[in-house]
Amino acid sequence: MFKKILIANRGEIALRIIRACRELGIPTVAIYSEADRESLHVRFANEDVCIGPPPPSKSYLDPKRIIAAAEVTGADAIHPGYGFLAENADFAEICAECGLTFIGPSADLIRKMGDKSLARNIMRDAGVPVIPGSDGPVSDPVEAVKIAGQIGFPVIVKAAGGGGGRGMRICREPAELERLMSSAQAEAQAAFGNPIVYLEKYLEGPRHVEIQILGDHAGNLVHLGERDCSVQRRHQKLIEESPSPGINDELRQKMGEMAIKGCQSVGYASAGTIEFLLDKTGNFYFMEMNTRIQVEHPVTEEQTDRDLVKRQILIAAGEPLDFTQSDVTFSGHTIEVRINAENPDHGFRPCPGQIQTFHVPGGHGVRVDTHAYAKYVIPPYYDSLLAKLIVHAKNRDEALIRMLRALDEFIIEGVDTTIPFFRRVMQAPEFRSGQFDTTFVDRLLGTPSESPTTESAPATQDADATASGTAI
Numbered sequence: 001m002f003k004k005i006l007i008a009n010r011g012e013i014a015l016r017i018i019r020a021c022r023e024l025g026i027p028t029v030a031i032y033s034e035a036d037r038e039s040l041h042v043r044f045a046n047e048d049v050c051i052g053p054p055p056p057s058k059s060y061l062d063p064k065r066i067i068a069a070a071e072v073t074g075a076d077a078i079h080p081g082y083g084f085l086a087e088n089a090d091f092a093e094i095c096a097e098c099g100l101t102f103i104g105p106s107a108d109l110i111r112k113m114g115d116k117s118l119a120r121n122i123m124r125d126a127g128v129p130v131i132p133g134s135d136g137p138v139s140d141p142v143e144a145v146k147i148a149g150q151i152g153f154p155v156i157v158k159a160a161g162g163g164g165g166r167g168m169r170i171c172r173e174p175a176e177l178e179r180l181m182s183s184a185q186a187e188a189q190a191a192f193g194n195p196i197v198y199l200e201k202y203l204e205g206p207r208h209v210e211i212q213i214l215g216d217h218a219g220n221l222v223h224l225g226e227r228d229c230s231v232q233r234r235h236q237k238l239i240e241e242s243p244s245p246g247i248n249d250e251l252r253q254k255m256g257e258m259a260i261k262g263c264q265s266v267g268y269a270s271a272g273t274i275e276f277l278l279d280k281t282g283n284f285y286f287m288e289m290n291t292r293i294q295v296e297h298p299v300t301e302e303q304t305d306r307d308l309v310k311r312q313i314l315i316a317a318g319e320p321l322d323f324t325q326s327d328v329t330f331s332g333h334t335i336e337v338r339i340n341a342e343n344p345d346h347g348f349r350p351c352p353g354q355i356q357t358f359h360v361p362g363g364h365g366v367r368v369d370t371h372a373y374a375k376y377v378i379p380p381y382y383d384s385l386l387a388k389l390i391v392h393a394k395n396r397d398e399a400l401i402r403m404l405r406a407l408d409e410f411i412i413e414g415v416d417t418t419i420p421f422f423r424r425v426m427q428a429p430e431f432r433s434g435q436f437d438t439t440f441v442d443r444l445l446g447t448p449s450e451s452p453t454t455e456s457a458p459a460t461q462d463a464d465a466t467a468s469g470t471a472i
């Protein structure tokens with residue numbers, strides 16, 4: 001087992017990892033930027049190292065500083081959390097070269113799955129259904145129009161290195177494709193340093209349903225059911241729940257089997273997520289794989305009563321899974337909302353600053369994962385995720401009631417938050433009915449569903465994404 005784990009992240013996920021380490025009896029090292037000196041993850045870790053100034057490029061995204069902190073403190077493993085360097089294959093390689101265990105899959109796997117276009121081909125070859133699209137990257141607009149014609153409009157231009165809903169453009173007309181391709185390429189270059197794009201058929205009003213996977217180094221793989229993440233704004237998740245109101249046991253089993261098949265084909269070992277889009281006729285298609293712990297992992301933890309972060313650490317330490325697929329059971333219903341420091345009445349504009357009052361809800365079936373507290377100052381440099389509120393109940397109706405009750409109890413003063421928005425969602429007939437899809441939030445907010453030829457505005461927040469420390 002590891003002697004000491006350095007957590008290469010901040011915010012709620014750093015605290016979440018510290019909790020798992022404590023229960024495993026493993027000492028922890030927190031790293032922090034000068035903007036995070038007062039953060040709870042610094043207070044709760046056994047040791048802490050300031051690694052630089054606030055900009056992520058000079059702190060949480062700088063492998064040299066992180067490796068130096070690990071060497072100085074004698075850590076033998078690094079947990080990357082989500083966002084920042086969690087899906088950076090070069091970083092995983094550097095860790096290995098320095099004799100540190102990267103808590104995640106191999107660099108080779110991160111690289112393969114991090115290229116969304118390549119990942120599609122790998123899954124297709126493994127027999128997993130993928131969304132119809134280009135065989136690989138597309139750079140020539142004439143070629144793109146030809147491929148789009150074969151797939152059938154509308155199509156979506158997507159960044160191969162994308163994340164957090166960025167670098168995507170929906171295109172309904174051949175005449176628009178060239179312009180939308182170049183704007184997707186420019187956004188992808190700016191956000192990920194990689195302008196490569198590919199094409200997919202744009203599915204109208206799908207559900208986003210993802211399967212949680214755990215695989216060990218002995219080749220055992222299990223799935224832990226699904227999370228429905230269809231409540232999104234600008235392709236970023238806002239609410240996640242399980243079970244998905246859109247699938248039945250038969251479909252769950254099929255999706256689980258396909259996810260395992262895909263992971264088997266690449267010898268996946270760690271916690272991971274296979275994201276699918278589910279169309280209105282019950283067909284599902286691989287969209288991408290995330291090779292890290294996700295923001296919404298607590299939903300699965302509550303449904304299965306299993307600690308995913310502990311398990312991820314045990315796998316990285318070489319421990320085989322001590323359960324099989326038939327041991328995985330699900331109970332009740334879980335809903336998670338991502339409470340962001342943003343103003344929903346002003347286009348979800350980020351709202352950093354000092355929290356005055358911070359009262360967290362409690363009681364039966366309520367879990368709050370947060371790094372915030374009264375008087376905490378939210379720095380402007382990172383994502384705006386403030387807390388995850390997770391409720392678990394016997395069934396969906398009771399979970400909805402519990403979520404509303406918990407939202408009412410959650411008092412945050414001093415900064416704007418998305419709590420009022422979630423109250424509205426919980427009472428919206430479309431959400432309550434369970435018959436919603438990825439276009440629901442646009443309808444609720446009365447924002448025109450992303451106009452096909454209009455470019456989406458840049459995402460303000462993306463907790464699981466690549467560079468900002470935020471994620472989807």
Ligand code: ADP
Nearest residue numbers: 162163164165166200201202203208235438472
């Ligand atoms: P990212 O890696 O940036 O999060 P994803 O590929 O996971 O991007 O897609 C994010 C969201 O964008 C999906 O959950 C879905 O709402 C939408 N989306 C992506 N691809 C398609 C598609 N082919 N058709 C319809 N919607 C899509």
